Amino acid sequence: MGIKDDAVEVRAQGWRTLAALHGSIEAELEKALQTSSELSVVEYTVLDALSRQDGWHMRMQQLARATALSSSATTRLVNRLEDRGLLTRILCADDRRGIYTELTLPGQKLLEAVKPVHDETLAAALASAEQVPELEPLVRALGALQKV
Amino acid sequence: MGIKDDAVEVRAQGWRTLAALHGSIEAELEKALQTSSELSVVEYTVLDALSRQDGWHMRMQQLARATALSSSATTRLVNRLEDRGLLTRILCADDRRGIYTELTLPGQKLLEAVKPVHDETLAAALASAEQVPELEPLVRALGALQKV
DNA sequence: CGAAAGTAGTTGCTTGCGCAAGTATCTAGC
DNA sequence: GCTAGATACTTGCGCAAGCAACTACTTTCG
Structure with missing residues (x-):
């Protein structure tokens, strides 16, 4: 009723929208990456981050x-990628508790090959989300973040 | 380099931001709901949607x-909630393949009790995300969606 | 009418996740 | 320099998710 309650409702609505958009994009990426390279979204994220x-x-x-x-x-995610030869563990010299992970050449190659698929799928997912009235404003807002 | 490549990078960046924000909010909600009511985020979503x-x-x-x-x-999610007595399955009269789910009184009560926790946690999660430079613009954009 | 195709929901199996406990290493305080 | 506590990663275990196969019902069409 009051202004305060409105704010709560706006936040809840925003969160539902965010979750819905996230879910639909992730599902599309998951499918595309899976069929094109047997990679899951998190696995791709790791390669990309590296x-x-x-x-x-x-x-x-x-x-x-x-x-x-x-x-x-x-740990297990890195295990999987290491087993596939896409990255390697490297012991930290200065802190022997730590472990570095690093892309191998095959890992770089795979990422390079899959990136276009990822980017196109993302573009398509955003475009199709933009058609959904519920999601449209958030999609537009995403595109208008800081272009750094 | 070109304008086109920029757009790709903007989308990728936007998606990473979206995923990061989603992840951090979900994690906080998960923890809060778990400790206050043994409910997971999806389970809460179901009760709320109903x-x-x-x-x-x-x-x-x-x-x-x-x-x-x-x-x-x-199916299994509804099973869990049904086993806890929070909702019931109701056979569809007009289409006997279909099944309706409906909140029970305890389900309504629990939702009512947990909603404040959920809403406060959400507010806190958004506030703390707003402190992260990477996430801040998206959080602001979220709050400024359509107030319907 | 009756067979074929489609839709709604459930079940078996495999996989990846989080939590809690375990091991190894580093850092402080005495 | 040695012990107490923190930090970085790994392992054991139970749980929830997805896919594919299944059952039950409805719709379509010859």
């Missing part, structure tokens, strides 16, 4: 934060 | 769409 990193290596914790995953999930 | 529905009943398929879940996951 490639965008100076020196191409990150510690497990950073990876966990970048993917919004628990550290145990990160 | 309560906002005319006549308080929805078909499984609608629920699946509302939660962005597969139909098998929806």
Whole structure:
């Protein structure tokens, strides 16, 4: 009723919209990446994050934060990618508790090959979300963030 | 380099921001709902969706769409909530393949009790995300969607 | 009418996730 | 320099998700 309650409702509505948009984009990416490269969305995220990193290596914790995953999930995620030869673990010299992960050449190649698929799918997913009245304003807002 | 490539990068950046914001909000909600009511975020979403529905009943398929879940996951999700007595299945009279789900009184009560926790956690999560430079523009955009 | 195709929901199986506990390493305080 | 506590990663376990196969019902069309 009051102004305060409105704010609550606006937030809840915004969150539902955000979740819906996130869900639909993720589902489309998941499908496209799966069929084109047997990669899941998080796996792609890891490769992409590593490639965008100076020196191409990150510690497990950073990876966990970048993917919004628990550290145990990160361990297994890195295991999978390492088993496929897409990245390697490198022991930290200065802090021997730490482990760096780094893209291998096949990993870089795969990422390079899959990136276009990813980007096109993302564009398509956004375009189709823009057709949904519920989602349209958020999609437009996304495109208008800071162009850095 | 060109204008086209910029657009691709803007979309990718937007998607990473969206995913990050979604992830952090979901994690906070998950924790808060878990400790206050043993409910997961999707479970809360179901109860909330049902309560906002005319006549308080929805078909499984609608629920699946509302939660962005597969139909098998929806079956088991409804099972869990039904086992806890929070909702009931009601056979469709006009189409006997269909099944309606409807909040029970305990379900309504629980939702009513948990909603404040949910809303406050959401507000807090948004506020703290707003402190992160990366996320701040999106959070602001979210609040400025259509106030319907 | 009756067979074929389509739709709604459930079940079996596999996979990936989070939590909690475990191991190894680093850092402080005495 | 040694012990107490923090930090980085891994492992065991239970749970929830998706896919594909199944059952039950409805619709379509010859």
